[in-house]
Amino acid sequence: MQELSLSTHLLYRDKKFEFLVLWRNNTPSSQVDVFPEKVRNLKGRPLRIFTFNHPPSVFSDVDSKGFLHNVSGIDIEVIKAMGQALNFNPVFEHPGPELWGTILPNGTHTGMIGRISRDEAEIGVGNVFVTEVRAKYITFTIPYDYDRACFITPAPRELPKSKAILSPFSLNVWIVFTVTVLALSLFVPLFAMGLVQKDRNNRIDVSSAFLAILSNFCNQSVTVPQTPAFQVLFAFITLCGFVSTVFYSTNLTAFMLVRAVEAPYTSIEQIVKAGFQVGGFSDFWKAIFEESANENVRKLGDRFFSFFPDITPYLKRVVSREVVLLENTQHLEYLQKTFYTNRAGQSPLRLMLEECINPFGIGALLRRHSPLKKPLDMAILHMREGGLVDKFFDMVLQEDHKNVHEEFDLGFDPNAESLQHNIQALTFQHLQGAFMLLGIGVLIALTALATELLYSVAKLKRLGC
Numbered sequence: 001m002q003e004l005s006l007s008t009h010l011l012y013r014d015k016k017f018e019f020l021v022l023w024r025n026n027t028p029s030s031q032v033d034v035f036p037e038k039v040r041n042l043k044g045r046p047l048r049i050f051t052f053n054h055p056p057s058v059f060s061d062v063d064s065k066g067f068l069h070n071v072s073g074i075d076i077e078v079i080k081a082m083g084q085a086l087n088f089n090p091v092f093e094h095p096g097p098e099l100w101g102t103i104l105p106n107g108t109h110t111g112m113i114g115r116i117s118r119d120e121a122e123i124g125v126g127n128v129f130v131t132e133v134r135a136k137y138i139t140f141t142i143p144y145d146y147d148r149a150c151f152i153t154p155a156p157r158e159l160p161k162s163k164a165i166l167s168p169f170s171l172n173v174w175i176v177f178t179v180t181v182l183a184l185s186l187f188v189p190l191f192a193m194g195l196v197q198k199d200r201n202n203r204i205d206v207s208s209a210f211l212a213i214l215s216n217f218c219n220q221s222v223t224v225p226q227t228p229a230f231q232v233l234f235a236f237i238t239l240c241g242f243v244s245t246v247f248y249s250t251n252l253t254a255f256m257l258v259r260a261v262e263a264p265y266t267s268i269e270q271i272v273k274a275g276f277q278v279g280g281f282s283d284f285w286k287a288i289f290e291e292s293a294n295e296n297v298r299k300l301g302d303r304f305f306s307f308f309p310d311i312t313p314y315l316k317r318v319v320s321r322e323v324v325l326l327e328n329t330q331h332l333e334y335l336q337k338t339f340y341t342n343r344a345g346q347s348p349l350r351l352m353l354e355e356c357i358n359p360f361g362i363g364a365l366l367r368r369h370s371p372l373k374k375p376l377d378m379a380i381l382h383m384r385e386g387g388l389v390d391k392f393f394d395m396v397l398q399e400d401h402k403n404v405h406e407e408f409d410l411g412f413d414p415n416a417e418s419l420q421h422n423i424q425a426l427t428f429q430h431l432q433g434a435f436m437l438l439g440i441g442v443l444i445a446l447t448a449l450a451t452e453l454l455y456s457v458a459k460l461k462r463l464g465c
Contacts, residue, residue, distance in 0.1 A: 040375060042088040049079060050095040050112045050124040050365070056334035056396040057127040060092065068092035074330070075125040077392040078144050078364070078383065082123075085379040086372075093121065100128065100282065109137045116365050122372065124365035127328060129284075131360075139368050143361030144380045145389045147328045149285070150356040151271065151278075152336065154321045155348050156261040165433035167260060168251030177244065181217060184237065185210035195229060217241035265324075266354040268296045277303045277323045279314050285326055288357060297357070315340065319348045326357065330393060 003024050051068065053060050057075040060068040071092050079090050095101075101111020109117060112124045117137040130140050159167070169177065188209035215222045216237045225231050265271060271278070278300050280286075289301035307314060315335065317323045325332070332351055341347040366373055383389060 040086065042086055044087060044089055046089045046091045047083075047123065048121040049090045049092050050116060050121045051075065051079075051092055051126045052094050052099055052112075054126050054331065055338075056330055056393065058125070059396075060094075062094045066094045066096075068094060072396075074145070074389065074392045074396055075127065075362075075364075077395070078380075078389065079123065079125055081383055081388065082364075082376055082379050085382075086375055090123075095121075095124070100126070100284075102282065103133070109134075113137055113365060116367060119367050122367065122370070127331065127362060128365055129328075129360040130363045137368075139366040139370055139373055140363040141366060141373060142377045142380055143363045144383060145330075145362040146359055147330055147362060148353075148356040148359045149288075149326055150329045150332065151265075151268075151324050151326050151352040152315075152318060152332045153265045153271070153276075153324045153350050153352050154318055155350040156264045159260040159262060162433045162436060164252065164255040164260070165437060167255040168248045177217075180240075181210070181213055184213045188213065188233070191233065192230070195227060213237060217244060219245050264350055265352055268294070268300065268355050271324055271352075272296050272299050275303075277305060278326055279305050279307055279323050280326045281311075282306050285357075311335065315349070324352075328360070328362075329353070329356070334396065 051058050051060070051071075053062075054073075056073055058071070058073040059076075060071045060073075062068050076092075082088075083090050095112035095115055098111030098114075101109050101113045101115075103109050108114060112126065112128075113134055114137065115121060116124045124138075128134075128140075130143055134140075166174070185206055186209075189204050189206055192204040212222050212234075216234065217240070219242060222234075225234050265274070278285075283306050286301050286304045286306070289297055289304060292298055311325070311327075314323060314325055318325055319340075329351065336347055336349050336351060340349045364376065366376070
């Protein structure tokens with residue numbers, strides 16, 4: 001009688017082999033699957049996971065041995081969902097000071113990517129962008145999230161109320177308005193000279209025409225012309241002035257009562273022209289800048305500086321309008337909403353979403369040829385179809401993680417309940433522009449008066465009086 005014992009190799013178990021079936025005379029003793037799926041159920045086996053603190057992807061505390069505690073965040077929720085799908089117990093460990101790691105001149109990779117490539121852990125997570133360069137060292141799962149790398153810039157500052165008197169019209173409109181008044185001041189005397197009968201109620205000279213036209217644009221009463229041609233001309237000048245002043249006065253009221261701010265930064269070209277330095281967590285971004293076909297993006301590489309692991313002092317420099325920062329949108333959005341936004345929704349920082357760097361897939365790191373890839377990919381597909389990753393992000397924003405970060409100096413009241421929406425009386429702050437304009441007019445009038453007096457005295461001296 002011939003007997004054959006069939007066993008299978010076990011993955012991620014202390015017991016290396018498991019007996020399956022005994023064959024006697026080419027007949028199995030029982031019906032079993034001789035090719036069982038070995039990673040569908042890991043039976044609670046602990047798996048080593050490399051990660052590190054990087055909100056909102058990962059929040060954690062690390063002990064002296066490098067193990068992480070109080071672990072939470074978007075990527076951690078993804079790992080926990082994977083653990084439930086494959087029935088394994090994640091054990092989180094810090095990869096060391098190099099975090100993601102960099103490529104050394106000898107071609108080896110440091111940090112989390114390098115350690116996983118050397119089979120020191122099964123999985124690595126922490127907002128890891130899926131790139132072709134990294135794929136030379138490790139295996140990626142399919143992306144469980146996609147994100148863009150965007151800039152966080154200073155928020156537009158509020159314009160001083162003294163500029164409100166000029167704000168209703170753009171610069172182009174003011175130029176056209178001024179040119180129109182001056183051109184009509186010259187045209188009216190020329191028009192009058194061409195008439196057979198001059199209008200006796202209007203002195204036909206440039207200064208008188210200027211004052212008459214200015215009074216029309218200011219909706220002030222003037223002497224009604226008697227000549228029909230002048231009546232038609234001044235009627236249309238008055239109509240133009242009426243329309244202009246109505247628009248000006250209504251917009252002026254809005255600019256004095258509503259919070260007027262500067263135009264925000266909305267393009268990379270504006271960042272380049274403003275001369276900002278650009279900061280990021282590693283030299284990963286500098287390589288992206290240098291390889292770009294966009295000239296403005298390449299210029300950012302000359303102004304780039306890298307830093308890690310603490311972004312706190314650099315956020316303060318953004319508030320001070322010294323630098324802008326580049327990172328994935330979720331990370332910057334979390335920092336802005338959690339630490340730099342008060343209860344009224346005001347923030348000294350702004351996410352520039354109008355123009356960003358290329359979108360990236362975010363995946364988990366695996367060892368090369370890892371048997372976990374196929375079942376983890378299936379688990380990620382189910383998570384993406386169910387919208388769980390977006391739900392994880394919303395959960396993170398709602399939870400309070402301030403106890404694991406340094407408190408930021410916001411520079412404004414973070415406890416403000418709401419903006420002041422009630423109607424407010426006009427103060428000198430609102431009207432200071434008008435008083436400044438009045439003061440300038442008085443100075444010009446006094447200067448003109450002094451000039452006329454000096455001219456009269458000089459004229460009398462010449463006449464010998």
